[in-house]
Amino acid sequence: MSDDTRLTFKEMCAKFDVTPRTLRYYEYIELLSPDREGRTRFYGPRERARMELILRGRSFGFALEDIRQWLLIYEDEGTIAQMRAWVEMANGQLQELAEKKRQLDSALIELTRLRDETLKALGETA
Numbered sequence: 001m002s003d004d005t006r007l008t009f010k011e012m013c014a015k016f017d018v019t020p021r022t023l024r025y026y027e028y029i030e031l032l033s034p035d036r037e038g039r040t041r042f043y044g045p046r047e048r049a050r051m052e053l054i055l056r057g058r059s060f061g062f063a064l065e066d067i068r069q070w071l072l073i074y075e076d077e078g079t080i081a082q083m084r085a086w087v088e089m090a091n092g093q094l095q096e097l098a099e100k101k102r103q104l105d106s107a108l109i110e111l112t113r114l115r116d117e118t119l120k121a122l123g124e125t126a
Contacts, residue, residue, distance in 0.1 A: 006042035016051050061093055
């Protein structure tokens with residue numbers, strides 16, 4: 001499939017592994033604007049690139065409104081103030097993710113310790 005190929009609604013869902021409800025919602029909140037021919041929607045290279053950014057932002061834990069700002073910057077419509085706000089949002093998200101990682105690391109250590117103690121009490125090893 002070339003970059004100029006348009007995807008149907010069903011193909012877009014399959015390509016990005018999202019539900020029809022999710023794709024409709026992204027359209028409803030105007031993160032995506034597919035071409036329409038009658039009732040049929042078509043997604044070109046622009047919409048596919050936007051979908052990749054939306055999913056990347058979601059994987060980073062960003063809210064959809066934060067992603068909207070990211071998309072504005074991506075399309076070079078963002079102002080310097082929006083770009084600075086984005087950097088601040090990214091810094092905040094990096095701090096939040098680092099804290100979650102610290103908590104996960106701590107939980108892994110504690111769970112491993114408890115498992116090893118239990119195995120030792122059973123006379124077994126990990």
